Amino acid sequence: MKKRSFTIVVGGIVVLALAAIAAGYLGVGGSKTAVTFADAGNVELVALGQKIYTAECAACHGVRLEGQPNWRSRLANGSLPAPPHDETGHTWHHPDQLLFDITKHGGAKNAPAGFVSGMPAFGGKLADRDIWAALAYIKSRWPEPVRQHQTMISERVRQQK
Numbered sequence: 001m002k003k004r005s006f007t008i009v010v011g012g013i014v015v016l017a018l019a020a021i022a023a024g025y026l027g028v029g030g031s032k033t034a035v036t037f038a039d040a041g042n043v044e045l046v047a048l049g050q051k052i053y054t055a056e057c058a059a060c061h062g063v064r065l066e067g068q069p070n071w072r073s074r075l076a077n078g079s080l081p082a083p084p085h086d087e088t089g090h091t092w093h094h095p096d097q098l099l100f101d102i103t104k105h106g107g108a109k110n111a112p113a114g115f116v117s118g119m120p121a122f123g124g125k126l127a128d129r130d131i132w133a134a135l136a137y138i139k140s141r142w143p144e145p146v147r148q149h150q151t152m153i154s155e156r157v158r159q160q161k
Contacts, residue, residue, distance in 0.1 A: 035128070037096045037154065038135035040147060049137025052130050056122065061085050065141055078116035085138045092142055092150040095157040096135065103131045 039045055054063070060082035061067055067084030074080055083089045091099065102110045104126075107117025122131060139147055 035132040038099065038132050038139050040136050040139035040142075042136060045133045045136045046140045048130070049133035049135065049140075052126065052134040053137050056126065057085075057134060060118075065089075065138060075118075079118040082118070085141075087142050087146045091138065092146050093153070094150075095154040096150075097154070097157060099135050100128075100131055103135065104128070 035045065053061075062082075062084065065084055065086040067086075067089055068081035071081040071083045071089070083091065085091045094102075098110065102119060104121065104123040106121030107119030108115070109121070111117050126134075139150065142150070
C-alpha cells in the first residue's frame with residue numbers, strides 16, 4: 001500500500017508540473033504566455049509594450065513614434081537616423097517576424113551587405129515576449145487601414161513558411 005501511495009503522489013506531482021508548463025504556453029499563465037507575433041489587439045501585451053517602448057525605444061524613435069529628423073538622409077558614418085514607427089515611416093511595410101528579428105538581432109544583421117545600421121540588438125537585454133510587446137504597442141498606434149495592411153503582409157509571409 002505504501003508503494004501505491006508513493007506512485008500516486010509522484011504521478012500527481014508530474015501531472016501538476018505538466019499542467020503548469022502547459023498553462024504558460026496556452027495563455028492561462030498571464031504574463032508567461034508565449035507570444036509569437038505583435039498582437040495589437042492584446043491589451044495586456046500593448047500595455048507592457050508601451051512601458052518597454054518608452055524605456056528602450058523612445059530615445060531614438062521618439063516618444064510619439066515620430067523618429068529622428070531627416071530620417072531618410074544618411075549621416076556622416078553612412079547610417080540613417082532612427083525612422084519613425086508611426087504611419088509616416090516604413091515600419092508597417094515589413095512583416096512582424098522581420099521587425100522582431102531586427103529588434104532582437106540588430107539592424108546590421110538583417111540588412112543587405114554594406115548597409116550601415118545604427119539599430120542595436122536588444123536580444124541580450126529584452127526577452128522575446130518584451131520585444132513582441134514593444135512591436136504590439138507600435139502597431140496599436142497605427143490607423144486601422146495601415147494595421148490591416150501590415151497584418152496582411154505578415155500573414156502572407158507566415159503562409160510561405
